[in-house]
């Protein structure tokens with residue numbers, strides 16, 4: 001039971017040829033105030049490099065997107081991802097510090113989660129005891145309900161997209177499939193990775209939004225506590241049948257409260273599936289946390305920190321009013337990024 005499942009790819013995208021050198025930005029050693037160190041990840045349309053901010057020394061992760069490989073649709077999805085990242089300020093969601101755009105490339109300067117993927121953590125350490133799974137799951141739940149309160153759905157929640165920072169706190173990454181939702185209308189794009197996808201997505205049904213993230217949260221809870229996927233299959237057809245049948249094994253070692261919680265998440269009928277507001281006072285979620293309910297409106301909205309502003313004005317001879325106005329306007333440039341890096345450090 002403890003064999004952690006194989007990585008799930010969110011959707012098959014054509015690999016672009018590696019050696020196209022039409023984009024002069026792709027192999028830069030630095031960009032803006034950031035010096036690249038090593039490659040942390042490579043996707044089909046983006047490369048992520050570890051970098052260091054020259055002025056503050058803070059380590060960041062820079063997502064480098066080669067615009068020349070994107071068509072109109074993908075480009076608008078990229079700008080939507082950036083708009084959504086600018087909206088989200090939560091301790092368990094990776095932060096966006098700065099956006100640098102050239103003719104060919106977009107550089108998203110973001111928080112670096114040095115602990116890597118929760119997926120890899122499970123491969124190394126095996127399933128978690130319920131106490132540890134609860135601590136992680138509470139952070140995930142807090143971040144996802146914060147997104148839903150902002151009318152944002154992630155749509156690709158999975159162990160591979162849950163990163164860990166140096167303190168092993170959760171940092172939700174990769175909002176590439178995220179979107180806004182309207183409680184009174186339906187979305188119909190099939191997103192996410194099959195083992196974590198809700199039955200209605202396999203059935204091509206339209207959905208409101210939050211309910212598909214909630215299904216994925218149920219799968220994540222199962223993976224955290226058992227180290228296995230609840231639904232599996234040799235191919236997409238088998239996976240689809242397994243998810244739509246909705247039957248999964250409950251290992252003997254799972255507590256009753258944990259089993260009851262799984263049953264609230266993994267409900268095939270999206271209209272019967274629990275909403276996050278109901279789950280916040282679930283018995284398993286609150287075991288040992290009676291005095292500290294999950295705070296869902298944890299907005300780390302950046303307030304003006306006088307000490308940091310004064311330090312920046314003196315050390316980098318920046319104009320105080322210009323800096324404060326940038327923070328008010330939610331700007332993500334080389335000046336405001338110094339503030340964010342010092343503020344969140």
Ligand SMILES: CC1(C)C(=O)N([C@H]2C=Cc3c(O)cccc32)c2nc(Nc3ccccc3)ncc21
Nearest residue numbers: 040041048061094110111112113116160161173
């Ligand atoms: C910018 C951002 C948010 C991002 O896009 N990635 C990529 C890159 C690799 C990867 C992945 O393996 C899974 C999800 C996201 C990602 C990041 N990876 C990290 N740390 C890390 C450290 C060791 C191994 C994997 C990830 N910190 C921040 C980011």
